[in-house]
Structures are given as structure tokens and as C-alpha cells.
Amino acid sequence: MAFRRAAETVVRVLITTSGWTAIAVLAAITVFLILNARQAISVVGLTKMLTGKLWYPTSTPPLFGFLPYIVASLRATFVALLVAVPLGVAAAVYISEFAGRRTKEVAKTIIEFMAAVPSVVYGLLAVAVAGPLVKEIFNLTSGLTILTAGLALGVMAVPTIVSISEDALHAVPDELRQGSLALGNTRWQTVQKVIVPSAASGIFASVMLGLGRAIGETMVVLMAAGNTMTLTWSLISSGRPMTAVMAGEMGETVQGGLHYSALFVVGLTLFLITFVINLAADTVLERQRVRWRR
């Protein structure tokens, strides 16, 4: 009996420790990013890096301004949302409110498939399919542009937006639906005036999570965005989002050097951006969860 009780205690400690790993890992990520970014921040200065327009890590003196890369991230994400939000939310409305049971099952399976395709494969498809198309349509010398990468990012963000929006729409209590229909509203009027407003926070969260996914995606932009440092807001020119800078240069840096540390500053910046985005999405989702809890 005593043995049993001791074993129970050991297990309890083990389980509680495991429960805390998420916090531990997240804290470790923060600590390691800051520790490694410190050198560049103190030598170059954070403002100078965030607002600098030139990134020449190997020139003398080296320059570490990554504003063009931040802008490139924003450009690619903008394209992605332009594609994924209307498409994803509309599809979620259809799947949740209009589709029959069979269609629903099929659509969900296919969207799960899309979510499971690795990013490097989307990158490959962007280079091989979207690239030539963009080049042809806009008469460019190279098809590797922010638009090309953004289109692929959009396709990748669709599963996130559809499934979370659909969950939110589905979570709206059926009484609201029935009530509206009983008052003589059509199905669409119900969707427009009752369902979507009730699920608005969930839909917002889905957009935020899609945004987080697009801005943090690496392989697609590394392969398809063209990798140039130009500072522009044009969507059909090439660019180099923050993720691509890290993935492209980390392998060549001297460990512990200034360039190495500067890449961690880029990583820390991206980490903070996605942290805020996720926090917003999670707060909104949590509020909705509390609201519909019955």
C-alpha cells in the first residue's frame, strides 16, 4: 500500500512536470533568442536594425538594416490574406450552413489533405506553376516575386481559415438559427444577420491564425520570392521576407559572430510579431468558448 502511494506521488510529479513543459519550452525559446540577439543589439542598435535599409553582413563595416525584409514579409502576407480570407470564409460559410452531410465530409477530408502537404512542396509548386504564370501575365523577367510566393502562402493559409471559421460557425447554437428561420428569414439572411455576427470572433481568430501561419512560413518564400533586398511596396517585384533571410544565411555564419547574432534579432522580431498575433487569436477564441459554454 505504501509502495502504491509512493508510486502515485511519483506519477503525479511526472505528470505535473510534463504539464509545465509548454511554458518551459516557450520560455527557453525566448531566453535563447534574446541571449543570442544581445550582441547585435548592443553593437549595432535595435532601432538602426529595424529602420536600416541595407543588409550587407559581410562588408566592412557590416550593415544590418532589415527593414526591406520586414516589408517583404508584410507584402507576402498581404497577398496571402487577400487570397485566403475571402475564399476561406466563404467556403466555411458554405460548408457549415448550406452543404449536405456528404459534401461536408468530403470537403473536410480534402482540406485536411491540404493542411498536411509539406511547405517545401508548396514552394516547389509555386516555383514551377505560379512562377511562370506570374511572369507571363505581368511580362516580367523573372516569375519569382512576392506575388508568386504570396499566392502559395494563401493556398497554405486556406485550411487554417476554413477549419477554424467552420468550427466557429458550427458552434453557434442551433436555437439562434431556428429562431431566425422561424421569423421568416431566408437561410442567407440568417447567415448574414445572425450566424456570422455571432461567430465573428471565431472568424477573426481564424484570420489571425492564418496570418500567423503566412508570416512565419519559410520554405515557400525562400524558394519563390526571389531573394532580393529591394525596399518597395510593389507586389509584383521580388523580395526577401524575414524567414527567408534566416533560412538562407544561418548556415554560412560564423557561430557567435555579429552576423549570427543579427539573424537572431530577425528571429526575435518575428517571434514577437507572431506572439502578439497568437495572443490576440487565443484571447478572442477563449472569450467565445466561455460565451457558448452551456
Added chain:
Amino acid sequence: MKARIRRARLVETVMKTVTGAAAMLIIATAFALLGYLLYRGGPSITWEFLTAVPRKFMTEGGIWPAILGTLLLTFWTAVFALPVGVLAGVYLSEYAKRGLRTRLIRLSIANMAGVPSIVYGLFGYALFVIALKFKVSILSGSLTLACLTLPVIITATEEALRQVPSDLRQASLALGASRWRTTYKVILPAAAPGVVTGSILGLSRAAGETAPILFTAAFFSAPPASSVLDKTMALPYHIYIMATQPVKPAPGVVWGSALVLVAGISIVNIAAAAWRSRARKRIRW
């Protein structure tokens, strides 16, 4: 009045068509994607392609070392992530009390799931490769991938455990079983289909990741690994390198590898989902 009703009906038809078209477009995209992969990659798939080592600077022969590398990375990711992830899920569902502490843990999990994979790559490089001196190796890579997979496994486990009716829990506790015995003997077996399937989905995502292994495990050309401290080839990395090389290799290798990766992941996912729905039918409450 009649005109208004007619208009409302017309709007309804239009909107149903528009939203339906959006759904159709997404489905069509998925099919086009799969079809294109089959069309470009299908001809490369031969027995030799799957089982032979590369020859002539990767332009000929097979991709076996890359397939093996991905299998090994995924296996070790499972070894590191599964126990901790499942126990953490148990903690949240069975042990944790509602309150600030639990809310904080949940928030961390949600945020971990949203951390960009390249940031995991940097973290893994700084911690496992450099600070812990594991070098660029299967060990470093799979530990990095384990961090990335952890939130998926925790969430899947917690959700599966929550779906087990509390009657079972209370009945077991009423018989005098301790909390852990109840979890171990009653709750976990009942929730197993959900836990296993969710974990497999998470692991298959890890198998397809490139960014986290760029500087922690992957190497362009390496012999099949003999220990966890070796660097390794991996399918996603192989696709990336072969697709972006200045000297274009035989495109068959690139598309063949992509098809193998997507097919492998899809088959595992479908098998897991099918198994879950069969197991669910067996366990009824």
C-alpha cells in the same frame, strides 16, 4: 412585400452559388495539386528510386538515404515528444484545476503552436547544436522537431481525454481506484484512438518540415545514418536542395521525392483516420 421576398430569395441563390464556388475552388485546387504531383512525379517512382542510394551527384539512382533519414528523424521525434506530450495532455484534462496557472499553460501551448518553424530551427541550433554540443545530428534535429510537435500532441490528447464521459471516471474512483489508476486503466484506453491519431497527425507534420532541420540535422549528401549523432539526408531537405540548385538536376528526382513525401504523409494520415473511426465504433458509451 412580394418583391422583397423575391429579392431575398434571389440574393440567397446568388450567395449560395458564390460561397459554393469558393468551396469548389478550394477542392479543385487540392485535386489539381495532387494531380500535378502525380503527373510530374509518377514516372520517377520505381523500386530502384525508393531503395537505391543516389548516383552521379544525385541525378541518378534512388533516394533511400533521404527516406531513411526522414523515418529516423520522425521516429526519434516520437520518442521525445510522445511521452511528455501525452502526460501533459493527461495533466490538463485530469489533474489541472481551473485557474490562472492552467490558463497560462494553455496560452503557452497555443503560442507554441504558432511559433514559426524557422524560429524553432534557430532555437534548436542555439540550444541543441551549440549549447548542448549535440552537433548537426539526428538527435538535435529530432529534439527540435519534438518541440514543434509537442503542442499538437498535447492538444490532441487533452481533447480525446475530455471526450471520455465522466461517469467512467467517477465509477472508477468510487471503486477506490486512485486518480492515476483511473487514468491509466480506464480513461487512457477509452481515449486511445483519439490520442494515437492526433499524435500521428502531429508527427506526420514534423516529417514534412524543412526549416527546423536546415541547421540542426540535414545534410545534402550523407550515407545512411548509423547513429543518432550522425547528420542525415531528409526528404523535405532533399527536395529543397534539388529544386534550388543552380545546376538543374534531373527534375524527375525533385518531383519524385515530392510525390513520395506527400504520398507517405497522406497514406499514414488516412490509415490513422480510418483506424480511429473503426476504433470509435468499437468503443461506445
